[in-house]
Amino acid sequence: MLAKDLVELHRQQTLEQFDVPVHLETTAERISFEDDYVVLHTNNPAHPDLESRTVIVAGGHGAFEPKKLPGYDVTPWEGRGAYYLVGSKDEFAGKKVLIVGGGDSACDWVVNLLDVADRIGLVHRREGFRAHEVTVKQVEDAAAAGLIDLHVPFQIRDVKGNGRIEAVKLFHSETDEELEVECDALLLQLGFKTALGPLKEWGFELEKGAIRVDSLFRTSLDRVWACGDISTFDGKLKLIATGYAEAAIAVAQAIHHIRPETKLQPKYSTNTGVPGGVAGQP
């Protein structure tokens, strides 16, 4: 399943079933504490102050930005053939795609675009990939079968084109030998830069750019919990699967804080039924 499909299913299962106010295009910039409420001060004039009895921070890595290519400025080619993200595989259909990078994302896209691209080249500046071994094997097998071109260890020296990218000049990392490759889509998969942004100033106990939480996902701030990638504790794994469980615990704790008389006990869909799952039932 693609991430966007997973997100859509989440949207249906949560926002469509429960009456949750959603504030998109809104950054929580500051936090303040009143007797009954925690207030989030936002950058959105339509709702500058959001009051709540508890807050759960699930801010991931904060602001997320793809890393740029070191050594060559690709910025002028952005929107003219240079990509950092794959919105839809269709964008690459029938194209000569040159993917740059040596990690999971680069290798994943080599494999995933094989069925749509006209031709795929993978450029990596050093020998050896830092990716899942199964994916690396798929990439190597595709190269051995002549389905893709591996340019390793190569780097980008120049991008050529008239309005849009038409070719990329590569150079060998050790010998400096040059090579020109036809290309109409240059997909840079060099990882992401992350920054906690405004959350850094809220007064949390931070550790390696994440919010330290205890086993109940409490932060060092009163009435504020944190879960998902933004939280850290011994043994932390930054995964979707672990994020789900962390969120369930944090929500249960926050609700228990608001209604201390309620038992900390999950409701199973086995007993309650999946909302909307049975005709005639809410």
Ligand SMILES: Cc1cc2nc3c(=O)[nH]c(=O)nc-3n(C[C@H](O)[C@H](O)[C@H](O)COP(=O)(O)OP(=O)(O)OC[C@H]3O[C@@H](n4cnc5c(N)ncnc54)[C@H](O)[C@@H]3O)c2cc1C
């Ligand atoms: C390339 C890559 C591949 C991955 N592949 C997998 C995989 O195959 N399987 C897997 O389980 N995990 C994978 N992960 C990890 C997974 O993506 C994360 O664990 C997961 O997305 C974390 O979810 P989250 O909700 O905590 O944070 P995020 O998904 O990062 O969401 C955080 C949100 O909070 C917003 N935000 C931040 N600060 C503020 C603020 N001040 N105000 C308002 N909004 C704010 C951000 O804009 C963002 O929308 C991968 C990660 C990467 C980078």
